[in-house]
Amino acid sequence: xxxxxxxxxxxxxxxxxxxxxxxxxxxxxxxxxxxxxxxxxxxxxxxxxxxxxxxxxxxxxxxxxxxxxxxxxxxxxxxxxxxxxxxxxxxxxxxxxxxxxxxxxxxxxxxxxxxxxxxxxxxxxxxxxxxxxxxxxxxxxxxxxxxxxxxxxxxxxx
Amino acid sequence: xxxxxxxxxxxxxxxxxxxxxxxxxxxxxxxxxxxxxxxxxxxxxxxxxxxxxxxxxxxxxxxxxxxxxxxxxxxxxxxxxxxxxxxxxxxx
Numbered sequence: 646x647x648x649x650x651x652x653x654x655x656x657x658x659x660x661x662x663x664x665x666x667x668x669x670x671x672x673x674x675x676x677x678x679x680x681x682x683x684x685x686x687x688x689x690x691x692x693x694x695x696x697x698x699x700x701x702x703x704x705x706x707x708x709x710x711x712x713x714x715x716x717x718x719x720x721x722x723x724x725x726x727x728x729x730x731x732x733x734x735x736x737x738x739x740x741x742x743x744x745x746x747x748x749x750x751x752x753x754x755x756x757x758x759x760x761x762x763x764x765x766x767x768x769x770x771x772x773x774x775x776x777x778x779x780x781x782x783x784x785x786x787x788x789x790x791x792x793x794x795x796x797x798x799x800x801x802x803x
Numbered sequence: 804x805x806x807x808x809x810x811x812x813x814x815x816x817x818x819x820x821x822x823x824x825x826x827x828x829x830x831x832x833x834x835x836x837x838x839x840x841x842x843x844x845x846x847x848x849x850x851x852x853x854x855x856x857x858x859x860x861x862x863x864x865x866x867x868x869x870x871x872x873x874x875x876x877x878x879x880x881x882x883x884x885x886x887x888x889x890x891x892x893x894x895x
Contacts, residue, residue: 646819646821646851647818647820648817649817649818649852652816659813685843756806769807769810769842770843770844771810
């Protein structure tokens with residue numbers, strides 16, 4: 646039999662997943678290396694990311710939208726490497742999630758996704774081959790979720 | 804997180820494979836092109852084509868990968884095996 650992946654849905658997930666990496670790269674770089682506390686891609690071309698950001702100014706977070714789209718336009722390529730888990734945990738931010746880490750494969754290595762010139766982090770998802778294959782992103786909403794967590798919702802399309 | 808087929812072949816969305824086990828509503832494939840879900844990303848939607856899809860088809864027929872007229876069940880029952888796995892500290 647032939648197993649067939651729905652192309653449009655996979656493409657949208659790859660687009661959103663690439664967008665969430667660009668967003669969390671900017672948050673990491675501009676907000677004191679803040680880590681991710683949760684993420685969810687949705688089937689309506691939106692996604693949310695939660696960050697450990699107790700003191701962030703929501704207006705500054707909203708202003709990341711221009712940077713997101715600038716990085717999309719720069720058409721940065723994505724690359725994949727595999728590193729030992731010990732090496733990954735030793736470098737702050739390579740495992741970007743605050744509380745969980747992807748388990749290694751049978752070979753003891755974990756997959757690192759690099760947006761060349763911008764960011765490296767452990768991830769097992771699917772992404773675009775380069776950033777300009779994404780539609781523009783909008784920051785739709787920012788919510789405070791408890792003392793530490795800030796939730797940023799993004800959406801594809803102008 | 805093992806190395807998924809979709810990691811090595813992100814552009815291959817149609818894969819001829821073999822059913823190695825089955826129960827009502829589910830099959831186990833020898834090899835799968837599907838992303839299983841995880842890390843906040845939803846699982847791929849899947850469709851299966853039988854023997855007919857492997858036969859040469861007239862030019863007017865849609866290819867095996869065409870989604871036209873097909874409903875795509877979403878395989879999202881499985882949650883991230885690797886996203887939930889363990890904390891970086893305990894993994895050391």
